[in-house]
Amino acid sequence: SFINVCGRKNPNLNKCILDNIDNIKDKICEGIPELDIQPNDPFVIDNLIISDTPNSKISLKNTQVTGLCDFVVKYLQSDLEKLHFDFELVFRRIQMNATYDFDIRLLVPIVHKGPVYITTNNVEAKVNIDMKVVTRNGKKYVYLGKMKVNLDIKGYTAEYGLDNSELSRLNEVISNFIGNNQQEVISVFKPAIEETIVKRVILLSNNIVKHFTLEELFPDRE
Numbered sequence: 605s606f607i608n609v610c611g612r613k614n615p616n617l618n619k620c621i622l623d624n625i626d627n628i629k630d631k632i633c634e635g636i637p638e639l640d641i642q643p644n645d646p647f648v649i650d651n652l653i654i655s656d657t658p659n660s661k662i663s664l665k666n667t668q669v670t671g672l673c674d675f676v677v678k679y680l681q682s683d684l685e686k687l688h689f690d691f692e693l694v695f696r697r698i699q700m701n702a703t704y705d706f707d708i709r710l711l712v713p714i715v716h717k718g719p720v721y722i723t724t725n726n727v728e729a730k731v732n733i734d735m736k737v738v739t740r741n742g743k744k745y746v747y748l749g750k751m752k753v754n755l756d757i758k759g760y761t762a763e764y765g766l767d768n769s770e771l772s773r774l775n776e777v778i779s780n781f782i783g784n785n786q787q788e789v790i791s792v793f794k795p796a797i798e799e800t801i802v803k804r805v806i807l808l809s810n811n812i813v814k815h816f817t818l819e820e821l822f823p824d825r826e
Contacts, residue, residue: 607816611825618680621689625677632808633673640811646670649800652702654792659709664720667702671695672801675729684822687735687746695727704764706777714777718770721763728756737818744818748809753798757790 607628610620628636633645646668655662672695679692700722708714736749764771778789813821 607821609820610822612684612822613824613826615826617684618682621682622677622680628812629673629675636812639815641808644804644808645673646701647672647804652796652800654796661705661707663705664700664702665705665717667700669698669700671698687737689731689733689735691729691731691733693729693731695729697723697725698727699723708777716774716777718774719765721765722760724757724760726758730754730756745816746813746818746821748806748813751802751806753801753805755794755798757794759786760790 607624608620610617610624614620632641633643633647635641635643647670649667649669650665652664652667653662654664674697675693675695677691677693679690681690682688700720702720702722703717704720706714706716730753732752733748734750735746737744737746739745764774766774
């Protein structure tokens with residue numbers, strides 16, 4: 605089995621949890637049929653809404669994200685009494701292939717679709733997780749009840765596959781409606797990406813832990 609039992613009294617509990625994360629992260633991308641986990645590489649986001657106002661509808665469609673299983677855990681602190689976990693991670697490289705979709709109302713409406721390829725390196729993330737206990741058939745199980753992710757995206761490269769005149773027009777739209785520099789653009793994209801990651805990780809995690817009781821995952825021993 606790729607999940608090792610981590611006793612609640614284990615003096616190296618954090619290391620045991622980290623070893624489990626290292627064992628399972630690649631397998632989550634490949635898929636784990638026996639735990640109802642479909643392949644997640646690429647990690648597909650059907651519709652990533654960046655802006656949705658009467659005058660500005662901006663989204664990324666069919667976003668295919670790679671690199672989310674290629675991370676290093678820099679820090680982990682666990683509190684099994686409260687079932688609370690704090691992580692600090694670094695993703696080496698995250699790549700996103702998507703179709704951007706702009707529908708913007710100016711004096712003349714601008715509707716534009718096209719491919720975009722985004723790459724960002726060394727993305728740091730702070731993750732806070734709270735798990736809850738539920739009783740089923742007289743046995744206690746845990747589930748991931750709440751999760752918060754804070755991404756630190758320092759910069760990115762973006763390629764659009766457009767000719768120079770189209771690219772100039774697109775850059776004008778981005779500057780007017782999203783931001784004039786990378787940090788402004790990141791501040792708009794980041795919450796949407798974080799929210800999507802949280803929803804997907806909660807779903808994946810709960811599909812895994814539903815197969816094990818609390819005592820099987822964290823028995824009351826070393």
